[in-house]
Amino acid sequence: MPGNTGPVLVGHSKPGARSASKTCTHSPRAKYPAIKALMRPDPHLKWTVLGMVLVQLLACWLVRGLAWRWLLFWAYAFGGCVNHSLTLAIHDISHNAAFGTARASHNRWFAIFANLPMGVPYAASFKKYHVDHHRYLGGDGLDVDVPTRLEGWLFCTPARKLLWLALQPFFYSLRPLCVNPKAVTRMEVLNALVQLAADATIFALGGVKPMVYLLASSLLGLGLHPISGHFVAEHYMFLKGHETYSYYGPLNWITFNVGYHMEHHDFPSIPGCNLPLVRKIAPEYYDHLPQHHSWVKVLWDFVFEDSLGPYARVKRVCKLAEDRL
Numbered sequence: 001m002p003g004n005t006g007p008v009l010v011g012h013s014k015p016g017a018r019s020a021s022k023t024c025t026h027s028p029r030a031k032y033p034a035i036k037a038l039m040r041p042d043p044h045l046k047w048t049v050l051g052m053v054l055v056q057l058l059a060c061w062l063v064r065g066l067a068w069r070w071l072l073f074w075a076y077a078f079g080g081c082v083n084h085s086l087t088l089a090i091h092d093i094s095h096n097a098a099f100g101t102a103r104a105s106h107n108r109w110f111a112i113f114a115n116l117p118m119g120v121p122y123a124a125s126f127k128k129y130h131v132d133h134h135r136y137l138g139g140d141g142l143d144v145d146v147p148t149r150l151e152g153w154l155f156c157t158p159a160r161k162l163l164w165l166a167l168q169p170f171f172y173s174l175r176p177l178c179v180n181p182k183a184v185t186r187m188e189v190l191n192a193l194v195q196l197a198a199d200a201t202i203f204a205l206g207g208v209k210p211m212v213y214l215l216a217s218s219l220l221g222l223g224l225h226p227i228s229g230h231f232v233a234e235h236y237m238f239l240k241g242h243e244t245y246s247y248y249g250p251l252n253w254i255t256f257n258v259g260y261h262m263e264h265h266d267f268p269s270i271p272g273c274n275l276p277l278v279r280k281i282a283p284e285y286y287d288h289l290p291q292h293h294s295w296v297k298v299l300w301d302f303v304f305e306d307s308l309g310p311y312a313r314v315k316r317v318c319k320l321a322e323d324r325l
Contacts, residue, residue, distance in 0.1 A: 027266055028282035035267065035281055041100040042092065042271035045256075049089050049098075049114045052082055056117035056217070060202055060210035072220075075213050080221025081254060083118055083214070087126075087222065088256045088272075090114050094127040097271035112191050116198045119214040124191040129176050134268050138235070138243065139318035144176040145235065147310035155310055161303045164310065166224040168231060227251060229295025232302045234261045236312045239290050243314040247292040248279075259295075262286060 029035050059079060063071050090111045092098070099106040111123035129144050136142035151171065155164035164171070176182070202210050222228060233247050247259035258264070260275035263286065267278060279286045292298050302308045 028278070028285045029267070032281050035270075035278060038274040038277055039267070039269045040271075040274075042097045042273045044273065045089065045092060045098045045271065046110060049086070049093075049110070052086055052089070053114065053117055056082055056086075056214065057202075060206055060213060063213045064206050064209050066209065071209060071213055072216055075216035076220040076225070079117075079213060079217025080225050081227060082221075083217040084221040084225065084227045085254050085256070086114050086117060087122070088258050090123045090126055091130070091258065092256050092272050093123075094130050095268055095271070101269075108187055112187075112194050115191065115195060117214055118218045119195075119199060119211065120218065121188070121192040121195040124185060124187040125176070128182060128185060128188070129180070132180070134265065136318040137265070138314045138316045140315050141180055142318055142320070144179045146179075146313050146315055147171070148175060148179060152309060152311035158303050161309055162224070165228065165232075165299060165303070168228060169219050169222040172222075224299075226296050226299075227255060229292075229298040230255065230258055230261075233259070233292045233295055233298045235314075236302065236308060237314060238292075238298075238301070238308065238312075242290050245290055245292050246279075246286065247295060247298075249293060249295070251295060259292075262289060 056079065059074070059082075063074065066074070093107050093111040093114065096104055096107045098110050108124070108127065111127065115121060115123040132139070132142050133145050138146060140146075151164065155161050199211060202214070230247065230251075233245055235243055235245075237243055238245065244262050244265055246262045249259065252259045256272035257275045258272060260272070260279065263270070263275045263278040264272075266285075267275075270278060
């Protein structure tokens with residue numbers, strides 16, 4: 001079973017969300033030219049992100065007088081939702097969804113702005129590695145979204161898988177350094193400097209509690225949290241032969257439609273706000289595919305099903321593209 005014997009190896013197959021599936025393998029774009037019109041910036045994204053950043057800055061002011069137990073409660077229940085949502089906004093921005101491909105630098109800097117409430121620099125590094133996730137989905141040594149062999153071997157019991165889920169922020173941060181280390185870019189340095197300046201300002205004005213609130217919001221919200229079910233739901237093999245799954249439930253409302261994941265991999269340049277329209281235009285390409293109905297159930301099944309675990313991923317050998325962004 002994929003959960004306890006190692007990743008599913010598919011040799012030199014071509015990467016793609018539909019590659020391990022025997023279902024329809026042709027993109028709906030050729031059949032439905034109207035889909036191309038959806039490849040445009042999200043006009044509301046920048047204002048939504050601005051509001052979320054301001055809300056978290058207001059929360060920093062409000063938590064100064066809270067008892068620690070209440071600070072951590074609100075960091076999980078509220079701040080965790082906001083900061084996790086901001087990581088998914090950064091995901092959309094990494095696809096130039098805020099200002100379009102013609103103004104790529106605007107998107108890079110806006111992602112750094114969206115990063116501010118998270119407490120640690122993230123946006124520039126995410127962009128650098130997320131390109132490979134789409135280009136080499138499941139690529140051995142290339143797609144850092146795939147857990148390492150050590151993770152699969154170590155986190156193989158319910159208790160250990162629960163711990164692995166709680167520590168997701170650390171594994172997602174450290175895994176690239178082990179699996180596919182890359183040179184530090186200028187944007188990563190600038191991201192770190194801007195974040196450090198913002199953190200220092202928040203600490204100087206509000207003390208330690210606002211900083212603890214922001215960091216706890218990120219660690220708790222990206223760890224064992226209902227929204228974090230999307231980490232597992234997207235590409236873990238719940239059914240043999242299917243490596244990418246969509247989720248069409250209500251949590252899409254606060255996650256920029258990241259649940260429309262098959263649609264996203266088919267059309268990475270379409271912003272999250274338009275992904276439901278892809279399914280509406282071409283339902284025969286998506287409605288018959290296996291899908292998740294609850295991210296909480298995804299987490300439950302991942303922990304307690306023996307066939308699921310960090311090993312339950314398709315891993316393939318990919319030919320390296322000449323131009324690596």
